[in-house]
Amino acid sequence: MPTALTALTGVRHPIVQTGMGWVAGPRLVSAAANAGALGILASATMTVERLRGAVREVRSRTDAPFGVNLRADAADAADRVRIIIDEGVRVASFALAPSRELIARLKEAGVVVIPSVGARRHAEKVAAWGADAVMVQGGEGGGHTGDVATTVVLPQVVDAVGIPVIAAGGFHDGRGLVAALAYGAAGIGMGTRFLLTSDSTVPVAVKEKYLAATVKDVTVTTKVDGLPHRMLRTELVDALERSGRTASLLRALRHASAFRKESGTSWPRLVRDGRAMRHGREMTWGQVLMAANTPMLLKASMIDGRTDRGVMASGQVAGLIDDLPSCAELVDRIMAEAQATLKTLPGTG
Template sequence: MNDTAGQPSPARAAALPTRFTELVGIEYPIVQTGMGWVSGPSLTAATSNAGGLGILASATMTYDELVAAIAKTKSLTDKPFGVNIRADATDAPQRIDLLIREQVKVASFALAPKQDLIAKLKDHGVVVVPSIGAAKHAVKVASWGADAVIVQGGEGGGHTGPVATTLLLPSVLDGLSDNGFDMPVVAAGGFFDGRGLAAALAYGAAGVAMGTRFLLTSDSAVPDSVKQQYLGRGLTDTVVSRKVDGMPHRVLRTPLIEALESGNAVTALVAAARNANEFKQLTGMRWTAMLRDGRAMRRSGERTWQQIIMAGNTPMLLRAGLVEGNTDAGVLASGQVVGMIEDLPSCNDLVQTIMSQAHERLKALGALG
């Protein structure tokens, strides 16, 4: 079954309060991650209206586009939502001022912002939620004043580490506790149903975050032809590649990815530089800003110059696949969970189904106790 259109919607599930739902003011402990080119106003608002937390992806937007996207989202929902920001972006302070001015509830980050930016957001009532991939990073952002963290295991799509969620999640929870920090932890990587939510709660998490599962909804703006590509894949049809932008990136196996994995490094670098230039023109980013960001990454030891150049490759390849529907020339980011997804429900139906399943599992577990 590839679509749920015409089927009756599930009954409204009971709320499930956790420390995270109370922190951000939502009904259910479910987060839709900020996926570039995917998490626009419609998907974000649909998730928030369903009782979860929708997050706008702003890294692929110009500042003016973000202004318009926030306004559009606010016109579609009166529920809390978040905006994902690149902390290393040159205009990050300007975007943070925008979130404060527009009273956006949550600021999420793939890279942790500086302590002064965290303090500024918190002083204005914005909840700060960085994404992290190791216990030591969780401890660091906790010491800087972050309100919560999203921890993504190796099963997740996009940039990810090698450690599975089932091991990374408890290591983060233990790391925070051992260092005297008590903050809500949201688990990401491999979640798609109520069983997973119940399992995450059993570990001690305060919720789950999902990307691929929300990409594959009827509210997602990804072309239907691309969604069908995802629905036809199995659990072994993704690969973690470093050939896209020099960093580990989980994507669907496609002829392009196979070619990148086996192709000439110089040819790939030239193509990456060309795509980086296109991304610069698309977003209005200046070359001086890109070089300034690059120098900052080099000083921190985060990336080589080759990786920095290749980093401009990712947005354009994702755009080709997820926006233009060109699966031959584009890259399709995906979690391993793609092999477990068979339908395209609305965000509301998805959230209600997950919550009903979670309540059933928690009730059954309670009976065992």
């Protein structure tokens, strides 16, 4: 099923495995790439040195194209871009809009630039700066999210920009892929669905929590880092929402210290990243500090398997997923479903 996405990136199928911190490591990314999807390595929770090693590990596992996801506002973003260029990575994706200069540097090196956006105006900005494509996530998606549904924001972005658009938020099967293509998208991005595969390194006990969840068990809270964050509702999330300001700040300080050690980030760099996060947003310094809760609370679940101490970012589609296929089985199934769905549409059989 060739689309503008497959032509741009060189993958076989118009499916993207999104970059999820602590989840999208070398094993999952290489499995997704070998299945014909675009695997995206999550780098924000890695040191710069670890990122280079992870890229090389993916390369040792697959000959297929893959990408690396970056935080555009990170103080060491330029160092990470250098690794992408040096190591010949095909795609650079961004959780926030990269600068015009960063886009130009990557494009000069032949790297495909795909920022993630949540609104039409953001897509228009990065398209004007030279981005090759955009991934737009609707409010159904997991992690940091907005409040506009994919079915509303996707056509807005498709109509506003002249570059390929990848639809994310609410996708998990072939029917969704066909629907996204009908809206004008060039493919779909999936996070929760790839997390729930046998190739994912997330502990089995955590995967079982996701599989047991219903659509109503997925909620949005601002108590983790001050920004809307979609995740599974658990006793810990309920406790976070009941906690007062002082307890939240003390917890944030503790987690900021832990993340600094884990990521190799200095306190001055954490402050610089915090300033970048504040730019253009109405956020207190307390909320900026709380952002350190996200990586450490995610690590507790996704790495340590402690669902009682960690949070589990999740799209609403978790309530529709009930199995753990391999990436190859998942991608093959989605493409078969998509072809079957197309045949049922009037005038296409």
